[in-house]
Amino acid sequence: MNNDAIDVLLTQPVPDAIDAQLVSTYRVHRLYQHDHPQQLLGEVGPRIRAVVTGGAKGLSNALMDQLPSLEIVAISGIGTDAVDLRHAASRGIHVTTTPGVLTADVADLAMGLIISTLRRLGEGERLVRDGLWGTVDLPLARKVSGIGLGIVGLGEVGKAIARRAAAFDMRIAYNGRREQPETGYRYEPDLIELARSVDVLVVSASADGGRVLVTAQVLDALGPEGY
Incomplete structure (x- = not known):
């Protein structure tokens, strides 16, 4: 990675293969591992141009507003309900998802x-694991x-x-x-x-x-x- 690499904020762990690709291309800052997130944001927030996050975690407006150079929020998933799309659009920030992957x-x-x-498989499995198969009569399944x-x-x-x-x-x-x-x-x-x-x-x-x-x-x- 050269000194001109783009600064990326990672809000949560991603699969190893994706992580390795990010690290090989960008300067990655792991918000989820930092003991003092606000300190990290104070140091690198102005340089962050991309955020990689998940559909459930998303990116709050409060955090988004601490990243003045942010250009893109890349969501690993298809849900955008955890990102305020109007707020992102008002700042010219792109929000992407991964349709079709899952x-x-x-x-x-x-x-x-x-x-x-319908087939009550969970109940049957618990009976087997508890050694009770054959001692308890399960009702007919649907x-x-x-x-x-x-x-x-x-x-x-x-x-x-x-x-x-x-x-x-x-x-x-x-x-x-x-x-x-x-x-x-x-x-x-x-x-x-x-x-x-x-x-x-x-x-x-x-x-x-x-x-x-x-x-x-x-x-x-x-x-x-x-x-």
């Missing part, structure tokens, strides 16, 4: 949670194949979940900002009606709007037998 992993996890919950699945937010993650659900012969319906007839799935513009018509409701919508989607009314419509 789509398959999130969709896999959604299917795993559906199967685990069938997964063929259920009605409601997806809230048919973006890239929502579509990936739907593709996996189709392999289980699930009846797929969705709610979102707009209808997408090319998908072949049933569109339900009313979220409460969607909840009323399915067995399982999966939320894959962006949190960026900050609006509560699954209200008490939605849960009531899903009913005591819904998930």
Whole structure:
């Protein structure tokens, strides 16, 4: 790294491969490791031109305002709800995410949670680990194949979940900002009606709007037998 390297503020640990690439290219300052963060900011804050952070941690306005030379906030993830986009835009600061990187992993996890919950895999595993298998009668689990699945937010993650659900012969319906007839799935513009018509409701919508989607009314419509 030469003396002209750009100063980058790292707010949290990143995977080793990414860390190594950052260190080889930039002058990295680790805010999360510093015992006195304000002292660090006082020393290097004016030189920081980029912040690397995560979707959950983001970057507060207070911290952003301590970085007068900041040009970009690079988020490792797809959520921007922890960054005030209007405030960043008012200062000409770019905010980037990593769309597509975790789509398959999130969709896999959604299917795993559906199967685990309906088939009561967690309860069975605890019985096995506690040496109680065969001594406790577990109620019959819920069938997964063929259920009605409601997806809230048919973006890239929502579509990936739907593709996996189709392999289980699930009846797929969705709610979102707009209808997408090319998908072949049933569109339900009313979220409460969607909840009323399915067995399982999966939320894959962006949190960026900050609006509560699954209200008490939605849960009531899903009913005591819904998930």
